[in-house]
Structure formats: C-alpha cells, structure tokens
Amino acid sequence: MRAALLALVVVVAAVGSAEASAHKRFARKHGVECIECHDSPEGGGPRNLIGQYYQATSELPVDRSPATMRIVESAVDRWLLDLLGKPPTIRFRHTALTDLAEAPAPARTQAAPHEVLRRLSFDLRGVQPTERELRDLEGGKSLDAFVDDFLASEDFAKTFTLYHKDIIRPRTGIFNTPVSFSRLGIVQVDGAQVFMSEAVRGERERGGCDRSNVVAVSPWWDRAQQLKVCRETAKTDATVSVGGKTLRCDTEEGQASGQCGCGKNLVHCYVDGIKDPIITSMKNEMANLAMQVVLEDRPYGELVTADWTMLDGKLEVFYGKLWGGQSDIADPDAKKPWRKVERPGRHAGVLSSPAMLNFFYNGRRWAQRTLESFMCHETTPDFDLLDDAIDAGHTIAVPYRDSPDLMPSQTVTEGRACAACHLQLDAVARVKDRWDYFGRYYDVMPGSRPLPIPQQAVFEGTVVDGVDGLGKALAGSEVFHDCVVTQAWEHMLGHRFLPHETPTRRALVAQFRADNLSFKRLLKAIAQTPEYQAKESLKLMRRELYQRSMARVTDVSWKIGDKTGWDIYYDKVGGMDYRKIEFRDVRPGIGHSLAQKKGAAESCSIFVDREAKRARKERLWLSAVDTLSDKTVSDKVLDEALARLFARATARPWSSVSDEEKNVVRALFRKVAAAHGGEDGWRAVCTAVLASTDFAVY
Numbered sequence: 067m068r069a070a071l072l073a074l075v076v077v078v079a080a081v082g083s084a085e086a087s088a089h090k091r092f093a094r095k096h097g098v099e100c101i102e103c104h105d106s107p108e109g110g111g112p113r114n115l116i117g118q119y120y121q122a123t124s125e126l127p128v129d130r131s132p133a134t135m136r137i138v139e140s141a142v143d144r145w146l147l148d149l150l151g152k153p154p155t156i157r158f159r160h161t162a163l164t165d166l167a168e169a170p171a172p173a174r175t176q177a178a179p180h181e182v183l184r185r186l187s188f189d190l191r192g193v194q195p196t197e198r199e200l201r202d203l204e205g206g207k208s209l210d211a212f213v214d215d216f217l218a219s220e221d222f223a224k225t226f227t228l229y230h231k232d233i234i235r236p237r238t239g240i241f242n243t244p245v246s247f248s249r250l251g252i253v254q255v256d257g258a259q260v261f262m263s264e265a266v267r268g269e270r271e272r273g274g275c276d277r278s279n280v281v282a283v284s285p286w287w288d289r290a291q292q293l294k295v296c297r298e299t300a301k302t303d304a305t306v307s308v309g310g311k312t313l314r315c316d317t318e319e320g321q322a323s324g325q326c327g328c329g330k331n332l333v334h335c336y337v338d339g340i341k342d343p344i345i346t347s348m349k350n351e352m353a354n355l356a357m358q359v360v361l362e363d364r365p366y367g368e369l370v371t372a373d374w375t376m377l378d379g380k381l382e383v384f385y386g387k388l389w390g391g392q393s394d395i396a397d398p399d400a401k402k403p404w405r406k407v408e409r410p411g412r413h414a415g416v417l418s419s420p421a422m423l424n425f426f427y428n429g430r431r432w433a434q435r436t437l438e439s440f441m442c443h444e445t446t447p448d449f450d451l452l453d454d455a456i457d458a459g460h461t462i463a464v465p466y467r468d469s470p471d472l473m474p475s476q477t478v479t480e481g482r483a484c485a486a487c488h489l490q491l492d493a494v495a496r497v498k499d500r501w502d503y504f505g506r507y508y509d510v511m512p513g514s515r516p517l518p519i520p521q522q523a524v525f526e527g528t529v530v531d532g533v534d535g536l537g538k539a540l541a542g543s544e545v546f547h548d549c550v551v552t553q554a555w556e557h558m559l560g561h562r563f564l565p566h567e568t569p570t571r572r573a574l575v576a577q578f579r580a581d582n583l584s585f586k587r588l589l590k591a592i593a594q595t596p597e598y599q600a601k602e603s604l605k606l607m608r609r610e611l612y613q614r615s616m617a618r619v620t621d622v623s624w625k626i627g628d629k630t631g632w633d634i635y636y637d638k639v640g641g642m643d644y645r646k647i648e649f650r651d652v653r654p655g656i657g658h659s660l661a662q663k664k665g666a667a668e669s670c671s672i673f674v675d676r677e678a679k680r681a682r683k684e685r686l687w688l689s690a691v692d693t694l695s696d697k698t699v700s701d702k703v704l705d706e707a708l709a710r711l712f713a714r715a716t717a718r719p720w721s722s723v724s725d726e727e728k729n730v731v732r733a734l735f736r737k738v739a740a741a742h743g744g745e746d747g748w749r750a751v752c753t754a755v756l757a758s759t760d761f762a763v764y
C-alpha cells in the first residue's frame with residue numbers, strides 16, 4: 067500500500083498539480099461529502115489535510131491509516147514548499163527616468179512674488195499669507211526665507227499629515243476583534259451599576275457581587291474616572307495556575323480560564339464604544355509615522371523601512387492584545403500622547419503597520435495599495451505585460467494565499483482576464499505572507515504543522531525577503547524616489563509630470579537623492595522650479611483649503627447645527643462614494659462652486675456681525691471704518707477697507723489690483739450700502755471676494 071501511494075505521488079509530481087476548478091465536481095466525481103476535503107461541512111474555505119493532498123495531487127489518498135496519513139502530510143508539505151519556494155517576479159509597467167518622453171516646454175510667464183507667496187503658503191501650510199507676511203514680502207523678504215518659515219510652522223505639520231493620510235488613505239477594514247480580551251458587563255448591586263468581566267467565572271456564576279465586594283478602579287480608557295467594579299474582576303494577577311499549567315492573564319487562553327481578572331487599570335477588559343477611537347488612532351498611525359520622518363528630516367525611505375512606529379495610549383493597549391505583552395504596559399492610559407516606539411527588525415514602516423495590513427486586509431489589497439502609494443502604479447488590466455511575460459517563457463501563475471494558515475491557490479492568475487491584473491498584484495502579495503491582517507507575524511505556519519513560510523519575491527531583478535526586504539529595496543529604488551517626487555509634484559502643481567516637465571523631473575529626483583531623501587528639501591526644490599513659479603500653473607482649492615482659508619480670513623468657522631458647513635454642503639456633491647469624492651476633488655463641478663459661494667456668504671455675514679460688535683482697534687478688517695452701518699463712508703475709508711480685504715483674502719497688494727477691478731468692488735459696496743445699509747455693503751464685498759475665482763485658484 068505504501069509503495070502504491072508513493073508511486074502515485076511520483077506520477078502526480080511529474081504531471082504537476084492539475085487545475086482544480088469546479089469544486090462541487092470534486093465531490094460528485096469522487097462520491098464524497100464536502101467535509102472530506104474541507105474543514106467546514108458546507109465546503110469552501112480552508113481545506114483539511116485530505117483536501118490539501120487533493121489540491122496537490124488531484125487524487126484522494128488510498129486509505130487513512132496513520133502511516134499513509136504521515137506520507138500524505140509530507141507530500142503536501144513538499145508540494146507547498148516547492149510551490150511557494152520559487153520567488154515570483156514582481157511585474158508592473160514602469161518607464162525608467164532615462165526613457166521618459168520629452169516635449170518642448172510651453173511659453174511661461176513668471177508669476178508676481180505675491181502670487182507665488184500665496185501658492186506656497188497654501189501648498190506648504192494650507193492657509194493664505196497674513197497681511198503682515200505680505201508687508202514683509204514688499205519689504206524685501208525672499209521667497210526662500212518664507213519657504214523655510216512655512217516648513218517650520220505648525221500648519222505645515224497639519225497640512226502634510228493630511229497629505230500622507232491621502233496617500234495611504236484607508237478605506238475599509240475588518241475589525242472582527244474586540245479592543246481587549248474580555249467584555250465588561252453591568253450588574254446591579256444595591257441599585258448601583260457595577261461592572262463585571264464576563265470572563266470571570268466566580269462572579270459570572272454568582273451573577274455579580276455584593277456590596278462588600280465592590281471596589282473602585284480607574285480604567286485605562288478614562289483614567290480620570292473611578293469605576294465601580296466587582297472584586298474578582300479587578301484582580302491584577304499577571305498569571306494564574308490552572309490544572310497545573312501556568313497561564314498568562316493577557317492571553318485569550320488565560321481569560322478563557324475564568325480565573326483571571328481584568329488586570330491593571332482593567333487593561334485586559336473593555337466596554338462597548340471604545341472601538342471607534344481605536345480605529346481612528348490606527349488610521350492616524352501611518353500618517354504620524356510619515357510625519358515623524360518628515361519633521362525630523364530623516365531619509366524619506368524610512369516610510370517603508372522604519373523599525374519604529376508612532377503609538378498612542380489606545381494603540382498600546384490594543385496592540386498589546388494583538389502582539390502579546392499587555393501585562394507589561396507600565397501605565398495603561400488611552401490618553402497617552404503619540405510617541406516613537408521601537409519594533410522588531412522585520413518591520414517596514416507603513417508597510418507593516420497594523421492599519422495597512424488591516425485596512426487592506428488581504429495580500430492583494432495590500433499589494434494594490436503598495437503599488438499605488440509607493441510605486442505610483444495603478445493596477446489595471448495589462449495584456450501587453452501579460453503577453454511579454456508569456457513570450458519570454460515565464461510562468462505568470464502565482465500561488466497566492468489569503469493568510470499564513472491557508473493553502474495557496476493560483477486560480478486567479480490562470481485565466482487571461484484575471485491574470486492581466488493579478489500578475490501585477492499577486493507577486494507583490496507574496497512578501498507579506500507571514501503577516502496576518504491584524505499585523506501579527508508568523509515565522510512558521512500557525513497550527514499543527516510548523517512549516518517555514520516562504521516570503522521572497524523578485525523586485526527589479528533582485529530577490530527580496532519579506533515586507534522588510536521589499537521596503538528596503540523600494541527605499542533605494544528609482545521607482546520609489548520618482549514616485550515620491552511625483553506625489554509631491556502633484557500636490558504642488560496639481561497634476562502629475564507631463565512630458566514637457568521631464569527634464570525637471572529628472573533633476574528633482576537626482577536632487578532628492580543627493581539630499582539623502584530629504585522631503586522638506588524636495589518641497590523647497592519644487593518651489594524653485596520655473597514650472598511652479600509660472601503664472602499659468604494654477605490649481606483649484608479643495609474642501610480643506612476653503613475651510614481653513616475662509617476661517618482664517620474671517621475668524622468664523624462656518625457651522626450648521628453642530629457640524630461644519632463644509633461637511634454638510636461639500637460632501638453632498640460627492641455623496642458617500644470615495645471614488646466620486648476623489649473625482650469631485652480633481653474636477654470640481656457646479657456643486658463645488660456652490661459650496662464656495664455659500665461658505666463665503668455665511669462666513670462673511672457672521673464676520674461683519676462680529677466686526678460691528680468689536681471695539682474699533684480690535685477689528686480684524688474694518689478698523690478704518692467708524693460705524694459699520696454708515697452707508698456713506700468716504701472714498702478713502704472705502705479704499706482702505708478694500709485694500710485690507712484684498713490683502714487678507716487673496717494676498718494681493720492693492721497696487722496690483724487694476725482700476726477696473728477696483729471700480730467694480732467700490733460700486734458693489736456703494737450700491738448695496740445705499741439699498742440695505744453699510745453692514746450689508748461690507749458683507750457684499752467680503753462675499754464677492756471670497757466667492758470669486760481669484761480666491762478659489764492659486
């Protein structure tokens with residue numbers, strides 16, 4: 067029998083693993099139930115050893131004796147390691163810098179210094195220049211000096227946190243895991259609400275505790291609070307002994323024993339409603355890591371190589387649960403501020419952050435995001451790439467698996483229709499095979515057979531090992547350097563590089579490298595290019611810019627009820643569909659300018675109300691005007707007010723405003739003031755300027 071089976075294995079090895087398709091057919095063909103091959107009686111999902119053997123050999127084992135099953139197991143293992151042991155090649159269409167198309171540069175006009183200043187101010191810190199900065203510019207301060215100031219400002223950090231959130235924008239996630247181990251329920255003790263861990267056996271069986279056993283604990287999610295908690299729930303033992311075995315209380319097993327309490331500050335327990343803040347922190351972790359790199363002016367490649375990350379008090383507890391070691395947290399406190407934390411060397415900056423692994427929760431999503439965010443490559447069907455690979459005699463099928471404990475399958479790269487995209491994705495996914503979607507890492511397959519998990523792929527002709535290996539290779543690659551420069555360019559110019567910008571692109575990438583990948587210096591270098599400083603390179607504001615710049619001009623935050631007007635009106639334009647929202651941002655339509663006009667009118671209205679109530683020398687804008695309701699201000703006072711409005715709102719010196727334009731706003735004030743009074747006159751000119759195209763483009 068054993069010989070027969072070995073013979074069978076050999077034959078199949080020669081044929082290779084046959085295509086496993088129509089699974090119900092397997093069952094019918096062999097006259098067996100789904101459970102013969104699947105863990106679940108309903109079929110689908112993980113395969114058991116027999117199913118794995120079937121996948122490897124297209125045969126069912128002849129018998130199920132222990133001896134045969136040992137051979138079955140080793141045949142499966144060999145097949146698995148053989149299949150996954152060959153590093154797949156990461157393929158995507160990419161044009162090297164030297165091969166990029168070129169085109170003659172169009173005619174450009176150098177923009178006026180105040181126009182460049184306004185542009186820089188928006189791009190680098192998300193708000194317009196102040197009146198004072200405008201005066202400094204006129205007094206001879208250089209644009210370079212402004213750039214240095216802007217890069218050092220707090221608004222720079224805010225603006226580029228948002229920039230990085232956008233680059234690594236999380237979409238969905240699967241948080242089918244609670245924030246900590248055991249849920250706290252509420253029991254009534256003498257009419258008072260008392261918390262009890264649903265995992266503590268003694269108290270659970272008694273249905274709670276009596277008054278003499280209620281203690282006060284300050285919980286990790288709100289240390290200022292004193293929660294009434296049953297005594298056994300409040301226990302802080304790090305370990306318990308169950309049936310002669312020592313169990314850690316910061317593990318599923320320890321908590322399931324019913325002997326463990328909630329630990330220090332109830333760190334092993336949670337109440338409902340604290341998951342959303344954790345998810346928010348998870349989303350911020352990646353951008354905070356990026357900003358730490360930028361603010362410390364570290365080589366930007368650390369974004370994809372760092373062995374450290376940024377954690378706050380919430381993530382410390384949550385990751386303590388995922389990674390183990392919750393008991394070692396010295397002072398569990400959700401409100402602890404963000405700080406830098408070292409991680410093991412297998413990490414790779416954002417690439418191995420739990421957020422990246424969870425929000426893009428399988429290898430393919432993770433791969434898509436990695437390609438998009440760090441290689442500037444969108445995965446679309448690419449039949450040329452497919453044919454080129456096939457013509458070169460390469461196999462395009464990449465065995466893929468969803469998680470470290472699942473068997474690989476290659477069905478998705480077998481057919482052309484799917485392979486046209488998936489040959490780009492599935493090889494990238496290979497390097498993260500040791501990570502599950504919670505960010506836990508496994509050297510070997512979890513479960514009963516501790517096989518090593520292959521995690522190599524070929525990137526740019528070199529074998530890279532794991533996420534860490536890919537991150538390091540990326541950080542040193544032209545692909546990544548060019549991508550970073552392209553993203554920054556897009557932020558500052560409003561479009562990706564065009565063929566006539568190729569020489570600038572090459573120069574910027576070379577400079578970025580010479581500057582040891584300093585992101586701040588990259589921004590500065592872009593700011594100095596003739597393209598950036600051209601009058602023609604205008605962009606249109608987006609939601610955040612409108613919101614922040616109008617608020618700075620008027621010192622009014624546009625509210626409707628308890629929400630900001632921008633959230634209510636601007637978001638209506640795109641609905642909830644992120645694709646549409648992205649599209650709306652890129653090509654704003656009618657709704658876009660409606661939101662600008664409404665925001666301008668409502669902000670200006672409140673602005674003037676408040677100006678009217680302020681003492682004259684405390685006014686932000688109308689300090690030249692005696693009484694705001696006065697409809698007959700002198701020409702001199704009117705011009706002084708309008709000059710300040712132009713400076714505040716559009717960073718334009720009055721001397722740069724044409725007579726024609728001046729006459730339009732003067733007439734507007736006169737007309738509205740005559741009909742409705744001075745305050746409405748001021749509201750009208752404020753609205754006209756904030757709602758203008760000049761305000762929206764920069």
Ligand code: HEC
Nearest residue numbers: 086089090092093099100102103108109110111120121475
């Ligand atoms: C003889 C073994 C065998 C039997 C019996 C079997 N399957 Fe499968 N099944 C497999 C293998 C092997 C795969 C993986 C094929 C691949 O991905 O290449 C699979 C994959 C699947 C998949 C694909 C999705 C996934 O989770 O990977 C579904 C769905 C499925 N089986 C359903 C069923 C159902 C329903 C039955 C019972 C009617 C059944 N199978 C019986 C071997 C079997």
Ligand code: HEC
Nearest residue numbers: 428430431434445446447477478483484485486487488491
């Ligand atoms: C246009 C490119 C494209 C084509 C064509 C394509 N895919 Fe995908 N596929 C993707 C991307 C991108 C992802 C990862 C993002 C996601 O899951 O949303 C993905 C993910 C997947 C996943 C994992 C999804 C999950 O959440 O579990 C499976 C399975 C899959 N594709 C199967 C297929 C199959 C089968 C075909 C052919 C019928 C196919 N794909 C064709 C781009 C493509």
